[in-house]
Amino acid sequence: xxxxxxxIEPEVIPVDKNxxxxxxxxxxxxxxxxxxxxxxxxxxxxxxxxxxxFVLLTLLKAYYIVAEFMHLGHERKSLIYAIIxxxxxxxWCIGAFLMxxxxxxxxxLNWY
Amino acid sequence: xSSTVTLEEEKDLWGGGVAPMKASxxxxxxxxxxxxxxxxxxxxxAAYGFVRFKHTPNEIxxxxxxxxxxxWPLPDQVFNAFPFMHEFGIHAAPLVFVGIMTFILILxxxxxxxxxxxxxxxxxxxxxxxxxxxxxxxxxxLACQAWEWIHFIHGTGEGxxxxxxxxxxxxxxxxxxxFITGFHxxxxxxxxxxxxxxxxxxxxxxxxxxxxxxxxxxxGLYWHFVDLVWVFVFTFFYLV
Numbered sequence: 461x462x463x464x465x466x467x468i469e470p471e472v473i474p475v476d477k478n479x480x481x482x483x484x485x486x487x488x489x490x491x492x493x494x495x496x497x498x499x500x501x502x503x504x505x506x507x508x509x510x511x512x513x514f515v516l517l518t519l520l521k522a523y524y525i526v527a528e529f530m531h532l533g534h535e536r537k538s539l540i541y542a543i544i545x546x547x548x549x550x551x552w553c554i555g556a557f558l559m560x561x562x563x564x565x566x567x568x569l570n571w572y
Numbered sequence: 573x574s575s576t577v578t579l580e581e582e583k584d585l586w587g588g589g590v591a592p593m594k595a596s597x598x599x600x601x602x603x604x605x606x607x608x609x610x611x612x613x614x615x616x617x618a619a620y621g622f623v624r625f626k627h628t629p630n631e632i633x634x635x636x637x638x639x640x641x642x643x644w645p646l647p648d649q650v651f652n653a654f655p656f657m658h659e660f661g662i663h664a665a666p667l668v669f670v671g672i673m674t675f676i677l678i679l680x681x682x683x684x685x686x687x688x689x690x691x692x693x694x695x696x697x698x699x700x701x702x703x704x705x706x707x708x709x710x711x712x713x714l715a716c717q718a719w720e721w722i723h724f725i726h727g728t729g730e731g732x733x734x735x736x737x738x739x740x741x742x743x744x745x746x747x748x749x750x751f752i753t754g755f756h757x758x759x760x761x762x763x764x765x766x767x768x769x770x771x772x773x774x775x776x777x778x779x780x781x782x783x784x785x786x787x788x789x790x791x792g793l794y795w796h797f798v799d800l801v802w803v804f805v806f807t808f809f810y811l812v
Contacts, residue, residue: 479689
């Protein structure tokens with residue numbers, strides 16, 4: 461313990477109530493969105509309306525997790541863009557994949 | 573006076589010697605690792621979407637649902653089991669179990685944010701408490717996933733599932749289930765292990781002596797990412 465003798469315990473900074481409140485608020489929003497997704501999974505009938513709502517709500521949840529929990533929303537702009545821009549390009553890739561598979565399905569169905 | 577200092581800083585922002593993104597090396601590298609990991613998961617989910625949409629979807633006809641090897645199953649007809657539900661006389665609880673798993677993971681993400689917040693205040697006791705709760709949350713999630721896998725593999729008495737055949741739909745359905753949730757589960761497992769190591773270091777006072785709790789923030793980034801991926805898996809594998 462000799463090396464610890466000179467160590468002074470740093471002082472604890474008191475809690476900022478607003479900060480804690482904000483964290484729980486984001487948590488509440490995430491839970492409510494999940495519950496809402498759950499609700500429309502069983503109440504809405506039209507498949508594509510459902511899928512559109514799910515995708516939008518998922519992106520909203522992703523925004524809250526990345527911007528608030530991962531604190532990216534409060535970082536420098538250069539860092540935000542370094543992370544977000546490559547991911548935006550992915551949407552094109554995923555969209556292209558899904559369209560391609562639809563063509564294949566139509567080819568299979570119209571085989572004969 | 574202060575404005576001249578800012579100007580100087582702006583000029584030399586990318587000239588070396590300062591952190592231009594105002595993030596430490598370790599944090600930056602964690603971000604770039606997570607970006608590459610996001611690519612991997614996007615690849616998996618895109619492949620899943622590709623294979624799914626090249627099958628005709630199964631549907632409920634006259635209130636009855638039959639699994640077929642040619643038709644892509646409806647998730648709420650497959651994932652409708654809950655531990656001990658038969659003992660309570662319930663025969664189907666569609667998506668309830670994964671809904672609870674999602675909730676558990678979100679909660680453990682919240683405790684992680686609170687651990688990071690406590691670390692910034694140098695509050696060792698609070699970091700310990702929240703890190704421990706985060707580890708417990710992750711462990712509960714893993715236990716839930718183990719149950720989910722066991723139930724999926726054993727099935728409902730019609731053959732269950734393996735990598736070659738399954739009772740729910742085309743072989744690729746079970747393959748993607750094992751691969752995507754398994755890959756995510758591996759991430760959760762390594763996250764829990766990392767969190768445990770950090771918890772140990774916090775408890776022994778390592779970060780207190782170091783003067784900052786940045787390691788908690790870095791592992792926190794990873795843990796939130798695992799939660800983030802689950803949000804997408806939940807939507808695209810279970811809900812849609």
